[in-house]
Amino acid sequence: MAITMQAEARSNASKGSLRKLRQEGKVPAVVYGKKLESSSVISLEEKEVLHLLRSQPNAIIELTIPDAGKQPVMITDVQRDALSRKLVHVDLHQINMNEEIKASVRIDITGDSTGVREGGVLSVTLHEVEVQCLPNDIPESIEADISALGVGENLAAGDLKLPGKVQLVTDPEQIVVGVLAPQKEVSEEEAEEAAKEDEKAAARSEDANAVDEE
Numbered sequence: 378m379a380i381t382m383q384a385e386a387r388s389n390a391s392k393g394s395l396r397k398l399r400q401e402g403k404v405p406a407v408v409y410g411k412k413l414e415s416s417s418v419i420s421l422e423e424k425e426v427l428h429l430l431r432s433q434p435n436a437i438i439e440l441t442i443p444d445a446g447k448q449p450v451m452i453t454d455v456q457r458d459a460l461s462r463k464l465v466h467v468d469l470h471q472i473n474m475n476e477e478i479k480a481s482v483r484i485d486i487t488g489d490s491t492g493v494r495e496g497g498v499l500s501v502t503l504h505e506v507e508v509q510c511l512p513n514d515i516p517e518s519i520e521a522d523i524s525a526l527g528v529g530e531n532l533a534a535g536d537l538k539l540p541g542k543v544q545l546v547t548d549p550e551q552i553v554v555g556v557l558a559p560q561k562e563v564s565e566e567e568a569e570e571a572a573k574e575d576e577k578a579a580a581r582s583e584d585a586n587a588v589d590e591e
Contacts, residue, residue, distance in 0.1 A: 380429065380436050384408070384419035386443040399423075404464045408442060408450055410471020417442050423464055430455065435480050435515045440469065449474055451512070472512050479546055480515050481505045484537070484553060488524030492556030497528040503553040506534050507546040514542045521553050531555035 387398065387405065395405055404426050408417040419442060429436055429452070440450045454468035472478060483505050493499050506519060519537055526532060535549025 380433070381439045382421060382425055382441070384417070384421060384440055384442050387418055387420050390418070399463075399465075404467055406467040406469060408440065408445075408448070408469045408471060410448065410450070411473075412448065412471055413442075413445055417445060419443070421467065426452075426464060426467060433517065435482065435517070437472070437474075437512050438469070449512070451478075451480070474512055477509050477511055478515075479507055479509045481507050482516055483518045484521050485518045486523060486554060487520050488522045490523040490526045490556055492526050492528040492530060493523075495528055496559040497556040498559060499523070499554065500557050501554045503534065503547075503551060506537065506553075508539065508543050509546050510540075510543040514540065516540055516543060523554055523556075526554070526556045528556050528558050 384406070385403070387394075390405075398405060398420055402423050403420040404423045406419050406421050408419060429438070434452065436451070438450050438452070439447055441447050448471045450469040450471050452467060453470045455464065456466040457463065458465055484503060486499075486501060490497070490499060508515070508519075516539075519539060521532055521537055523532060531552045532554050533549060534545060534547045534551045534553055537545070537553065539545060
């Protein structure tokens with residue numbers, strides 16, 4: 378089910394007008410699409426956009442655009458302030474519900490790895506994958522079950538189980554998550570030996586400095 382949103386037209390793109398817009402709780406945005414005569418310069422309610430990004434970033438939005446009516450769109454790019462992380466600008470694209478599109482989908486790590494139980498360290502290297510499918514078939518997330526992973530083993534993008542109508546775009550060889558071998562613990566004897574070597578090195582350094590001073 379599409380989420381409905383109302384867009385407001387905006388024309389003045391000066392820094393002052395954009396600042397005033399954001400102070401009013403709105404986000405500057407642009408809608409692109411084949412069915413639009415030109416890109417639509419609009420503003421959206423910041424609260425609605427933030428809620429959408431947190432809950433359903435790939436949701437289909439039934440957006441009412443001034444002079445263009447209701448159009449199915451998706452958020453394709455979000456710009457945030459580098460320091461405050463507040464929304465600065467949003468790009469949306471009008472979509473055809475009967476044409477496949479590409480989208481980034483969040484990976485959810487599930488299961489209890491045998492390797493981690495044995496002392497291994499879980500290393501997550503990929504947090505989302507790119508897929509291709511019809512807009513209505515885009516999953517909210519994709520599970521990565523690590524239950525069978527032992528120490529030294531990895532789960533690649535190609536190992537993920539995708540819904541039947543969803544195709545993987547990300548390189549299937551790209552590692553999603555792995556279990557690293559635990560770092561070797563240094564024994565007390567090894568630590569004492571290392572400390573002695575440090576002391577010897579410090580003493581040699583002091584002797585060398587003394588010779589230089591002479």
